[in-house]
Amino acid sequence: MRVTLLGTGDTAGTPRPGCDCDTCLAARERGVERTRSSVYVENEETGERLLVDTSPDFRQQFLREGVALPDAAVVTHIHFDHLDGLGNVYRLLDHLPVYAADETDPETGESVSATIRRKYDYLDAVSVHPRTPLETFRVCGFDVTLVPVDHPPLLTYGLVVEQPETGATLALSGDTSYRVPEASRDALRDPDLLLADGIVPASLCEYHPLGGRDEDAEGTPRTFGTKHMTREGAVALADDLNAEELRVVHVAHRYPPDEAFAEPLGIDGETFSL
Template sequence: MTFLGSGTSMGVPTLGCPCAVCADARIPGSRNRRTRPSLRLEWEGHTVLIDTGPDFHAQAIRENISRVDAVFYTHHHADHILGMDDLRPLSFRNTTPLPLYADDPTADALERVFGYTFRTENRYPTSARVQIHRLDPTPGSTTRIFGANFQRIPVIHGRERITGYRFGSAAYLTDMSDIPPESLALLQGLDILILDALRPAPHPSHSHVAKSIAFVEQLKPKRAYFTHMGHELDHNATEATLPQGIHLAYDGLQLTFDIAPEETAS
């Protein structure tokens, strides 16, 4: 698992901001440098992404991504979908269309924003070779690819219900302000829990640090990492205040975990 990006929708440094965190984020190697949120998963020669934000091109160059086998989308906001067109050169290498997995609102947005890619008549000749697969809206529904199960975990994002994912012993819940009871039941026995922690103060559409800590204490994963963080959080100062086993993610962070524990157990 590689965090391609760990920042909020405006990124860090935030344009025009003179704060200390944004100033530090301009220094090469700073862990306060946060591009828009995305995750890469690699196992058995396969590469799967969760979200393709507007920074995907730079993230792919930084991490030397040369192939993508599938993309799962969490929701339709700009900071999670606008890099889809950068999949074009990677999709040309595949013998079949690159599968994109998304709920109905996200699939509708992708088809609308990238209409030149998905239309059947007068299609742009070098459009990405992709195909949308609409997720079963049932909480806990599973998509199986390359020997691993991706389970849909609904979360609340302000006034919307969007998609988080559990894959093996890890779960990724970006852009969430709350977790409904039916989803909490799907998040037991985790090795790694990744969840939104935008800033210290409450926010109407995102979890904040204290609330995310409370979710970790309730779900009791072995390890927890916060993502989708804004410039209100200095990496080193905030990390020093977190309970044991909870960390701030950062761009380029790599973690290992078991993506198919049921097969391993058998």
């Protein structure tokens, strides 16, 4: 299994358009960027390619990394930075199966899979395949499981991608607070690589209108507001899940420049062989 981080940024990305903060300036000077969320997983056993989330930066990401177009996609939730690049398949692909959760969200009145089918009904190339969370399914030769996480007010999902021949496992927290349900933690446990939401360092929680929550024993917030983990929350989740390696993703430009490009924060274009 070969994993490429196509997009490691939050909704606005880094560098952020029109922003001259020290971190965005440093990103431009380094030639580093964090585009919107997307992960590319190649099955080296079968030659198939799975895309996790269809970033609005789809075209740029595929051109930049020089990778082949996907054979299938999984979408974790309906926020635009994870979904709205799906229109890029128009005239690029003859067929793209898209897998997403089938449970109805009380907030929207429809499931993630139903929303995708409704929004992209004009794309003949897209076929939508509803899947039940915590029930493993096979796609691109991988065993894939959608796992419920916590990103209010919407239902959102993390993901487990396992290569059955080798046992190599990729886990993604998806967009979530630290309040990942225990059943989902069990499903995510012991990955070779964890990609975990960590939008800002815990030190910035004081600037959020709702502050931070889910503090550890030292009082460090592991959730920024209500929707995303802090970097410290992502590290704590990796420890709890016994992850062999961690990359923090969905990263905002608000990290101080001396922290913004240091591990375990991910940057676009990183690759991992599992």
